Amino acid sequence: MRLQELDTSRRFRAEVLTSRRITPARSPVEVRELELAVPSGMPGCDAGQSVGVLAPGDPELSQAEHLRLYTVADMPQTIDSDRVKLKLCVRRCDYVDRYSGERYQGRASHYLCDRHVGDAVVLTGPYGDIFRLPDDPQADLILIAAGTGIAPYRAFIRRIDDDHPDFQGTIHLIHGGRSRLDLLYQNEVLDDLSQYTTRDRFRATTAVAERPHWSENIDWDAALEPQAEPLRQALLAPHTYVYLAGLEPIRDEIDRVLGKTFGSIETWARRKAELIAGGRWHELLY
Numbered sequence: 001m002r003l004q005e006l007d008t009s010r011r012f013r014a015e016v017l018t019s020r021r022i023t024p025a026r027s028p029v030e031v032r033e034l035e036l037a038v039p040s041g042m043p044g045c046d047a048g049q050s051v052g053v054l055a056p057g058d059p060e061l062s063q064a065e066h067l068r069l070y071t072v073a074d075m076p077q078t079i080d081s082d083r084v085k086l087k088l089c090v091r092r093c094d095y096v097d098r099y100s101g102e103r104y105q106g107r108a109s110h111y112l113c114d115r116h117v118g119d120a121v122v123l124t125g126p127y128g129d130i131f132r133l134p135d136d137p138q139a140d141l142i143l144i145a146a147g148t149g150i151a152p153y154r155a156f157i158r159r160i161d162d163d164h165p166d167f168q169g170t171i172h173l174i175h176g177g178r179s180r181l182d183l184l185y186q187n188e189v190l191d192d193l194s195q196y197t198t199r200d201r202f203r204a205t206t207a208v209a210e211r212p213h214w215s216e217n218i219d220w221d222a223a224l225e226p227q228a229e230p231l232r233q234a235l236l237a238p239h240t241y242v243y244l245a246g247l248e249p250i251r252d253e254i255d256r257v258l259g260k261t262f263g264s265i266e267t268w269a270r271r272k273a274e275l276i277a278g279g280r281w282h283e284l285l286y
């Protein structure tokens with residue numbers, strides 16, 4: 001999805017209802033959940049879709065506005081006849097300019113994280129494909145996410161629970177964060193994912209870095225190796241659908257680990273190509 005090509009002509013003024021930090025104060029990572037009241041005239045958002053946020057642009061660059069996308073982090077709820085509640089899960093981002101070496105604040109994420117209750121936010125969209133539930137009620141789902149990539153799955157699992165009581169497949173959530181503190185929706189501040197679904201066939205695997213304070217990456221190997229064979233069988237089964245969400249590097253990391261699970265990168269690449277060709281591999285990467 002190229003930002004420059006998105007149609008932003010229809011804009012909607014949302015209002016911040018709540019904003020709360022969902023990583024503990026002692027975590028170096030600040031992620032906030034914002035609840036926004038959105039006019040009901042805005043097209044409906046579904047699991048897997050994102051809304052555009054128009055933050056004020058950088059005057060030094062003569063930029064009027066700064067557009068960034070945020071995935072809906074729950075199914076929208078009706079507030080009243082005029083308004084719908086949307087949840088976003090926003091990580092406060094900083095980045096280091098690769099030429100100057102200077103640290104900058106991410107414009108849209110800081111803007112959103114600094115909004116207060118009652119403030120207005122201009123939204124566009126929604127954009128992107130909806131996570132569709134397979135027609136087969138016995139299908140198994142493997143949902144893999146790191147960091148804020150968990151957001152669309154909260155909406156997806158909620159939709160399955162609310163709208164598809166006949167769905168009998170297993171949902172296997174594989175969820176990574178740098179540390180236990182940063183494991184969104186499964187940490188000491190907010191732990192709703194463990195109780196999120198009432199279904200029996202829900203499994204969660206969590207992955208963290210071995211030494212997060214040394215800025216190590218998420219140790220997917222340690223999390224997935226103990227269940228390598230069941231995972232391989234699930235990925236070979238004809239009714240398994242895989243979803244992958246979060247920052248782009250997760251794709252290579254998961255390919256590397258599944259390459260080990262399948263005995264070689266080439267064997268896994270062949271299987272993955274079959275999953276893609278069969279419409280059973282979905283990505284929401286950024």
Ligand SMILES: Cc1cc2nc3c(=O)[nH]c(=O)nc-3n(C[C@H](O)[C@H](O)[C@H](O)COP(=O)(O)OP(=O)(O)OC[C@H]3O[C@@H](n4cnc5c(N)ncnc54)[C@H](O)[C@@H]3O)c2cc1C
Nearest residue numbers: 068069070071089090091093095106107108109148151286
């Ligand atoms: C389809 C889509 C869905 C997205 N959904 C979400 C979401 O639900 N929550 C969310 O926080 N962000 C999400 N993002 C990322 C978001 O759009 C912004 O790119 C991010 O907030 C940084 O924007 P900025 O203006 O603050 O900083 P920028 O000036 O754009 O730069 C920020 C720096 O932070 C890095 N970065 C971007 N996003 C993240 C992240 N989530 N975690 C760690 N580092 C990051 C970038 O690589 C860049 O180096 C999504 C992006 C896309 C394309």
